[in-house]
Amino acid sequence: MEEKNFRLEISYDGxxxxxxxxxxGKPTIQGKLEQVLYHMCYDLDGLETSVSDDDxxxxxxVIGAGRTDAGVHAREMxxxxxxxxxxxxxxxxxxxxxxxxxxxxxxRVREASxxxxxxxxxxxxxxxxxxxxxxxxxVFNRRYYTAVPENLDEAAMRKAAxxxxxxxxxxxxxxxxxxxxxxxxxxxxxxxxxxxxYIYITVKGNGFxxxxxxxxxxxxxxxxxxxxxxxxxxxxxxxxxxxxxxYTAPAKGLCLLKVHY
Amino acid sequence: MEEKNFRLEISYDGxxxxxxxxxxGKPTIQGKLEQVLYHMCYDLDGLETSVSDDDxxxxxxVIGAGRTDAGVHAREMxxxxxxxxxxxxxxxxxxxxxxxxxxxxxxRVREASxxxxxxxxxxxxxxxxxxxxxxxxxVFNRRYYTAVPENLDEAAMRKAAxxxxxxxxxxxxxxxxxxxxxxxxxxxxxxxxxxxxYIYITVKGNGFxxxxxxxxxxxxxxxxxxxxxxxxxxxxxxxxxxxxxxYTAPAKGLCLLKVHY
Numbered sequence: 001m002e003e004k005n006f007r008l009e010i011s012y013d014g015x016x017x018x019x020x021x022x023x024x025g026k027p028t029i030q031g032k033l034e035q036v037l038y039h040m041c042y043d044l045d046g047l048e049t050s051v052s053d054d055d056x057x058x059x060x061x062v063i064g065a066g067r068t069d070a071g072v073h074a075r076e077m078x079x080x081x082x083x084x085x086x087x088x089x090x091x092x093x094x095x096x097x098x099x100x101x102x103x104x105x106x107x108r109v110r111e112a113s114x115x116x117x118x119x120x121x122x123x124x125x126x127x128x129x130x131x132x133x134x135x136x137x138x139v140f141n142r143r144y145y146t147a148v149p150e151n152l153d154e155a156a157m158r159k160a161a162x163x164x165x166x167x168x169x170x171x172x173x174x175x176x177x178x179x180x181x182x183x184x185x186x187x188x189x190x191x192x193x194x195x196x197x198y199i200y201i202t203v204k205g206n207g208f209x210x211x212x213x214x215x216x217x218x219x220x221x222x223x224x225x226x227x228x229x230x231x232x233x234x235x236x237x238x239x240x241x242x243x244x245x246x247y248t249a250p251a252k253g254l255c256l257l258k259v260h261y
Numbered sequence: 262m263e264e265k266n267f268r269l270e271i272s273y274d275g276x277x278x279x280x281x282x283x284x285x286g287k288p289t290i291q292g293k294l295e296q297v298l299y300h301m302c303y304d305l306d307g308l309e310t311s312v313s314d315d316d317x318x319x320x321x322x323v324i325g326a327g328r329t330d331a332g333v334h335a336r337e338m339x340x341x342x343x344x345x346x347x348x349x350x351x352x353x354x355x356x357x358x359x360x361x362x363x364x365x366x367x368x369r370v371r372e373a374s375x376x377x378x379x380x381x382x383x384x385x386x387x388x389x390x391x392x393x394x395x396x397x398x399x400v401f402n403r404r405y406y407t408a409v410p411e412n413l414d415e416a417a418m419r420k421a422a423x424x425x426x427x428x429x430x431x432x433x434x435x436x437x438x439x440x441x442x443x444x445x446x447x448x449x450x451x452x453x454x455x456x457x458x459y460i461y462i463t464v465k466g467n468g469f470x471x472x473x474x475x476x477x478x479x480x481x482x483x484x485x486x487x488x489x490x491x492x493x494x495x496x497x498x499x500x501x502x503x504x505x506x507x508y509t510a511p512a513k514g515l516c517l518l519k520v521h522y
Contacts, residue, residue, distance in 0.1 A: 013400050073401070097397060105400045136358060139274050139366045140334070144401065 001084050006092065007112040008033075008062070008079045013103040015143050015252065019070040020077070029104060033062045033079070036099045040092070041085050065122040065259040069211070071251030073144060076107065078259040080118040124188065124260040126204040129217040130253050133224075134197035145198060146217075146253035152224030154199050158192040160223040161201070163233035164216065165190050171240035173219070175211030175248060183209055183240075192220065199224075202257070211248050219246030262345050267353065268373040269294075269323070269340045274364040276404050276513065280331040281338070290365060294323045294340070297360045301353070302346050326383040326520040330472070332512030334405060337368065339520040341379040385449065385521040387465040390478040391514050394485075395458035406459065407478075407514035413485030415460050419453040421484040422462070424494035425477065426451050432501035434480070436472030436509060444470055444501075453481065460485075463518070472509050480507030 012029050022031040038058040065078045087095065089109040096106040130145040132138065133152045138145075164170075164187050171183040187205040194200075201217055219236070222228040228246065236244055273290050283292040299319040326339045348356065350370040357367040391406040393399065394413045399406075425431075425448050432444040448466040455461075462478055480497070483489040489507065497505055 011400050013403075075401075094396065102398065102403050103400050105397050107397050135355065136272075136366050136368050137363065139272050139364050140336075140405065141401070142274075142363050 001086055003082050003084045005080060005082050005112045005114050005116055006089070007110045007116060007118070008081065008106055009108040010074065010077045010079055011105045011107050012074050012077070013143065014068060014071050014073045016101075016103060017070065019068055019072070020064050021067045029068070029074075029077075030062055030064060032100060032104055033081075033096070034058050034060045036096050037062065037081060037083065039099070040087065040095050041083055063118045065118045066125060066208075066256070068256055069214075069251050069254075072254045072256070073252075074256040076258050077256055078118050078122070078261070080112060080116055118259070121261055122259050124204060124206045125208065126202065126257045126260070127208070127213045128255050128257050129201040129203075129213060129249065130255070131199040131201070131217070131221065131249075132197055133199060138197075143252055144255065146250045148221060148225070150225060152199055152221065153226060154192055154194045154224060156226070156230050157199070157201075157220045157224040159230045160220055160228075160233045161190045161192050161216075163237065168237050169240055170209055170212055170237070172236050172242055172245045173212045173215040174209040174242060175215060176209070177242060179209065185209065185212070190216075204260075214249045214251065214254055215242075215245050215247075217249035217253065221249060222246040262347055264343050264345045266341060266343050266373045266375050266377055267350070268371045268377060268379070269342065269367055270369040271335065271338045271340060272366045272368050273335050273338070274404065275329060275332050275334045277362075277364060278331065280329055280333070281325050282328045290329070290335075290338075291323055291325060293361060293365055294342075294357070294367075295319050295321045297357050298323065298342060298344065300360070301348065301356050302344055324379045326379045327386060327469075327517070329517055330475075330512050330515075333515045333517070334513075335517040337519050338517055339379050339383070339522070341373060341377055379520070382522055383520050385465060385467045386469065387463065387518045387521070388469070388474045389516050389518050390462040390464075390474060390510065391516070392460040392462070392478070392482065392510075393458055394460060399458075404513055405516065407511045409482060409486070411486060413460055413482065414487060415453050415455045415485060417487070417491050418460070418462075418481045418485040421481055421489075421491045421494045422451045422453050424498065429498050430501055431470055431473055431498070433497050433503055433506045434473045434476040435470040435503060436476060437470070438503060440470065446470065446473075451477075465521075475510045475512065475515055476503075476506050476508075478510035478514065482510060483507040 018026040018028050020029045022028045037060045062079050062081045093106050093109040132145045132147045137147050167186040169184050174183050185207050190203045279287040279289050281290045283289045298321045323340050323342045354367045354370040393406045393408045398408050428447040430445050435444050446468050451464045
């Protein structure tokens with residue numbers, strides 16, 4: 001058997017996980033995926049017993065397009081992984097779905113060129129942040145939105161969002177105060193849409209700083225609450241100061257919709 | 262203050278509960294609602310501490326239109342309750358939503374005539390049973406559907422469903438073998454609809470026997486799997502024998518959509 005490179009599309013409810021990236025002793029998306037693939041390739045008989053959540057030195061490395069934070073969801077995260085297996089793409093998908101917990105699903109598996117790398121080759125990502133501002137919180141998707149107590153002015157939020165579109169230094173929206181590299185990123189589109197009591201902030205960009213979408217969401221929520229003027233967004237980009245932006249909106253409202261290549 | 266009669270519309274995710282009806286020592290929907298209303302009317306200061314899940318002798322009785330089983334959901338259950346309170350309908354709704362767990366929500370509170378009784382006055386109910394028959398199980402609403410491993414023939418299911426519409430003795434679809442009363446019920450409509458990998462069985466009727474919708478769903482699934490001929494439905498109604506119908510489909514796929522008055 002020769003080693004092949006595979007491309008995976010993965011959907012997950014991040015509620016129970018400490019984010020994408022594996023960490024010793026904690027359940028993570030990457031950890032779960034590697035655990036199942038390790039058994040598929042090396043230890044077909046040992047599943048359920050021999051590898052624990054914190055075993056991060058497996059000979060299988062699943063490379064995600066990005067690292068979602070604890071509690072953040074993904075409708076379609078892309079990952080790449082090199083495997084030595086006779087399984088077809090569909091067999092890999094079905095094997096993984098059989099052994100993964102029901103809050104992680106492998107939607108598609110394709111063979112990729114040997115040089116495909118889910119992170120290095122990603123051209124951009126689309127995220128969605130979901131807010132509910134009505135009086136009665138819907139129960140069925142309660143893990144996937146953030147509730148705010150008052151009605152938001154989504155027209156103001158939409159105007160504020162326009163200031164962020166384009167290439168800017170997003171230092172004010174960076175959650176990592178010790179981040180040394182360039183914080184210049186390009187937001188290709190940033191829309192604010194209301195539907196049935198929900199407000200959806202959808203942002204497409206070439207790259208995102210730590211907590212950037214959640215800080216944008218928190219800042220736009222404050223604009224929607226009239227706690228922060230629409231025009232202040234311009235200044236906010238210029239000051240390059242995290243403390244002047246809004247709060248980091250909760251992880252549960254954030255979902256990675258798609259990775260672009 | 263005089264006693265008034267209120268009508269409540271309630272939405273809940275039944276996953277964590279032992280059904281609607283209160284039971285000693287177990288979390289139930291009715292129990293949670295009565296606990297919160299008791300505090301609202303009698304003991305504003307004591308919430309969180311003095312009443313436990315198994316205290317079923319409270320001076321507040323929330324009467325549901327029906328009793329959903331453990332694990333069954335409701336988009337809109339109707340209930341009636343007599344309360345002595347100065348709170349407005351909106352204040353009652355907001356108070357309840359503030360103290361209820363996030364998998365139960367009071368969608369609407371209205372004052373009703375003193376004689377309104379959620380169970381006796383109900384003319385019928387609409388239930389929906391949700392099945393997923395695709396290869397990859399969607400993660401985000403995984404608590405609200407039942408997955409079947411093979412593609413179902415929904416045209417066959419639809420034809421089989423037609424046999425059940427109208428007034429029939431549904432004894433074969435009754436989960437309680439010791440049920441002594443009449444098992445004649447009228448199904449006004451029973452539709453089978455496919456959308457995006459899901460199959461929705463929606464049934465409206467004047468009353469339902471124990472597990473009736475879940476046994477109908479299980480039987481239609483077997484028809485969709487070609488394990489049971491479409492035409493056998495006619496005979497199944499005539500034999501009045503639970504053992505000849507299909508399995509009781511899991512509770513998680515069932516949702517009470519609406520109560521009709």
